[in-house]
Structure formats: structure tokens, C-alpha cells
Amino acid sequence: MPMAITPETLPARSTIDRMAPPSGVGDKVFRWLTLAIALAVVVLVFLVGWQLARGSSLAIQKFGFRFLSTSTWDPVAEQFGALPFIYGTAVSSLIALIIAVPLSIATAVYLTELAPRWIRQPIVSLIEMLAAIPSVILGLWGIFVMIPWLREHPFPLLKKVLGWTPLFSGPIYGVSMLAGGIIIAVMILPIITSVSREILRSVPNLQREAAYALGATRWEVTRIAVLSYAKRGLFGAVILGLGRALGETMAVTMVIGNTPQIRSSLFAPGYTLASVIANEFTEATTDVYLQALFEIGLVLFGITILANLLAQLLLKTMGSSLTTPAVQGA
């Protein structure tokens, strides 16, 4: 509630006298300046897209839509199809979200709703530290620690229990689509957790108190008063995570096996859009090859924008469904 304006809250008369009369120039400058900065971001996005499209014009002409629908990636014969990379990016990001979202939101709930005060700060700091680990270090950790462990313990277990589904069949090499998804999950955990935590913290206490007053248990309070209130914000946090997942490169490259193929098994190696650019850009010597890599960049750019647009749309439909009085009152 805004503070009521009373004579006490106004500055003393003498202060007002000393202030320059409002001219409006400053406000105008401020307004145009911020507008220019905001527009610069838009221009930047368009420039990136335009540059990518220009850099790949030859490949676009040569391959057309086949680029998106074929699976051969042959730099020698100069035949390029991006489908396995698109598939790899989508699947690895999906795995990452499936693993990271419940973990992150549960962590955020624990930190805001349940954890004793003394434990909060250390956990928050640790999570933030996780975000500070360079990608390539995580990748090396992936090769030398995570992969051998996954190959020895969780993967054989998954195969034993779920081997009858196509998702967990076939030989286990360690490096795989699943390993790629897991490493991305580790990388997007901090961002989803931090953002979710901030959102849950911004849920007004009145919400919780109201639910308690109605006799709700702690779980019910969290579910009804906190989580559903913060639904949109949490969704936004997940989208931020997805944005990072789509573009993660170095660590993924090191554990995904880098094989452009589409296999139903998550134990099979895969490849992502970002990885193939990182892997092959430096040594690409022919024009078409280089342009095909540019086009991969364009596709990734398109997918990221598409994912964000879809998210916006989802948010909109979500907004209209949120008609509980508690939310409307906020």
C-alpha cells in the first residue's frame, strides 16, 4: 500500500525552493536514451540473424529445405543435412529440462519455504559457485569422472530395468545423448534455481498466511499459495534454462559422442547444432562447408527464437487461466 501523503512526508519547504523548476528536458533525454538502448538490442538480434543468413546464402541456395530434412553430413562430398543436429539439440535439451526442472524448483522451494535460516546462505553460495564453473572444466570432469561412473553404475541399471523400451536399449559406450543431457542439466541447474528462488521469495507472505488461516498443511500452503501463485515466474525461469540448454557447447561436445545420427536409444551417441559449429568451424576450408556451418548457426538461432516465442504464447494462455482470487488480488 502506498504511504499516505501527509505534510510530514513532503520535503521541507526550503528544499523545494532550492530545487530547479522542472524543465522536462532531463526526462526527455532520459526517455530517448533508454529507448535507443532498448532498440539497440532489437537491432542486434536482427543484425545477428541477417549476418547468419548472409553468411549461409550459398548453402541455402544449394540445399534449400533439404538442409533441414536430410541426415548426411559429408564435408568431403559437400553434402550437408542438419536433421541429426536439430534432433540432438532438441533431445539433449529436453533430457536436461526433465532432470533439472524438478531438482531446481524443489531446491528453490526448500530454500525459501523450509530450510532453517543458517543453512540457506551456504547452499545458495554453493549453487552460485556451480554456475561459475567454466564449461570446458565441466566437460573434462564429464569425460574423466562422470562418464566412467555412468557407464559402470546408472546406465547398466537403467538398461536392466528399462531395457525393454527403445529408449534404453543397445550397447553402452558411456558417451551418449543421455550423458549430454545430464551435463546440460548440471549447467542449467544454477540458473533455474536462482531465478526460481527469487520468484518464490517475492510471493507475499499474506498468501501463505491466508492459506495457513484456512487450515492448510505446509505442503498445501506451498502447493496452493506459493507454487501456483508463482507459476508464471517459474515458467519463465525454466525458459531461461532452456535458452542456455539449447546453446551449451563445449561440455556437451565432450560427452555426447559427436556422431550425427538419429537413434531412439539414449545410450547411443548424438550430436548438437552448437557442437558441430564448435568442432568444425576452425578447419572448414571450402566455401560451401563453411556456409553450411553458418546455416547451422542460423537454424540454432531460429530454434532459440522459436522456443522463446512459444514460451511467450504459453505464458499468455497460462495468464488467462490464472483466475483464482488470490492471484487476481496481487
Place this chain on the structure above:
Amino acid sequence: MTKLHRLGRKFLGLSLALGLSATASAQMTINGAGATFPYPIYSKWFDEYAKVDPSVRFNYQSIGSGGGQKQITAQTVDFGASDGPMSDENLTKAPAKILHIPTVAGADVVAYNLPGNPALKLDADTIAAIFLGQVKKWNDPKIAALNPGTNFPDQEIVVVHRSDGSGTTYIWTDYLSKVSPVWKQKVGTNTSVNWPTGLGGKGNEGVAGQVKQTPGALGYVELIYAIQNKMPYAQVKNSAGNFVKPSVESITAAMATAQVPDDFRFSMTNAPGNDSYPIAGATWLLIYEQQKDATKGKKLVEFLKWALTKGEEMAKQLDYAPLPAELRARVLKRVDEIKM
């Protein structure tokens, strides 16, 4: 601290900075970019050469061979570097004639991971069959025939190759294309190819990591990397029919017997000669025959001459193979023909 005091310090700092930049501009900087494989020895050369001629400083960016070829063609650097020779098509894009100056050579070794790591001998045919996905198991008769007395397990061969474009892959696929018509027709030679089988590891460390940890794995890495990480590697049968262990000596031997044309764009895989290791390749500096900037060109030629004499002697300590004497003489002669 008083304001004046602070101002004084600022001035001191400013004049120091100006002084430094003045000495820096008196020094000439020669810019280069390209291959990553020879980066360790090139940096060593630049370091040592700074003692010989303190007036030049080299700035080398190891951005990859593709980048090296592009930058020299665009004339944004004074010299390029590449692990593979430039194609005819790319050479025609350059505004003037580009010379290939071979500097050192390296080799690809076949690293593997078997229980107890027994010694392994392979020939061209078997290597090609493994990488084509035709030989799938360690106890394949082809492997057994080459290694009498060794018992190989009934285990799948997990093939590991480089996923990043690299000179190492160029050498590897160049070799396979020479020895296997099927490979040549189905896959071909390049810095990265459409692999018929196997897992991709990023960089030597990625391949080595996967080979070391996957029982039954087999992959190729640079000799230097295998030596420094004490990995077991196979002897390979050369075209003379001898099994040769990869080493600096057997690479130089291969270079001595390889056919080297006058533009030095040569491939030394599957070279003849009793002691030649067959899976090896050179790396090149790319330089315009007609130098635009005479003073810079002169300094660059002086450096090249030093590198091809004194520099070559340092190659061995870093596990690079130096050029054989005869080839060195030919290259030096060509360097002399660079025009200012």
C-alpha cells in the same frame, strides 16, 4: 592523500604508459595465424628468435588451419599456417602466389585399450576395415593373423575418432584413402569426414580420454600426445612390408622417401622406404612469394632461414620430426626466392 598528489601519480602513470608504447612501436610485429598442431614448436621458435633478433616480435594465433588459409588469402596476416596443403581452388582465390613452406612433421598413432595392453601390430588393410566398420571384434582373424601368439578377447572394437576438424584427421583419412579404394570412394580425405562408424572425441584429449576409459577402444591420436601421456600404440606395417613403430626418426625417414613436388604440397602417408612410418604428415607456413612490405618481408625471410636451420634442431625435443637434410636444402632455396 591530497588531490595534487593523486594528479601527480596519474601523470606518472600516463607518461610511463606512453614510454612503453613508444618502445613497442619501435619493434616490428609480424602477425601469423593458423594451425594448432605446430603451435608449441612455433611459440618456442618465436621465443628463441626474440633473443636472436630483438627487433621483431611474432604474434601467432592458433585458430586452426582453415582460419590460417582464409586469413592469408584475405591478407590480414603476414603468414598463415596449415596442417594440410591448400587446395588448387583455394589458391586461385588468393590475390597473388602463395608459397608452401614445410616446417616440421608429425604422425598419427593407433592407440588402444585392451586388458593387459599387449603389443599390437596392424596393417593398412586391417585399419581400413576397422574404420569402415567391417572388422568389428578384437578376435577377428585379420587381427589374429598379424599378431601370432596374442590372444584377443571376443570383444567389440569401439572405434574412436576426432570430432573436431583437425590436421590429425586429415593425415589419417589421407592414409586410409591411399591404402583403401573403398575408403577413398565412400569417405575420402578431409579435416573432418562422414565417419562410417565410431564415436567422436573432441581434440586429442577427447579421443585419448575415451580410449583410456573404454575397454576395447581403438582410436588415433597425435604421436606427441601419445608419448606425453604414455599411451600404448600399435606398430603399423609400411608399404615396404615392415612393421614400424611411430617415432620422430621413422617420420623423418618417411619424409625423406616421400615424393615432394616443387611447390612442396606433398602427402607423405604410405611413403616407400624400409623405415618409414606410413601415417604421417607435414605442416606448412603459407607466405606470399611477393612481399608487399619490404622491411617486414626481409625480417620474415631471415626468420624462416633461422627456423629451417637452428629451429629444426629444436624440433626433436618437442617430439616433432624435423625435415630431412635434402628437403631442407630445397626449401631454403625456395625461401631465397621470396621477392620484396
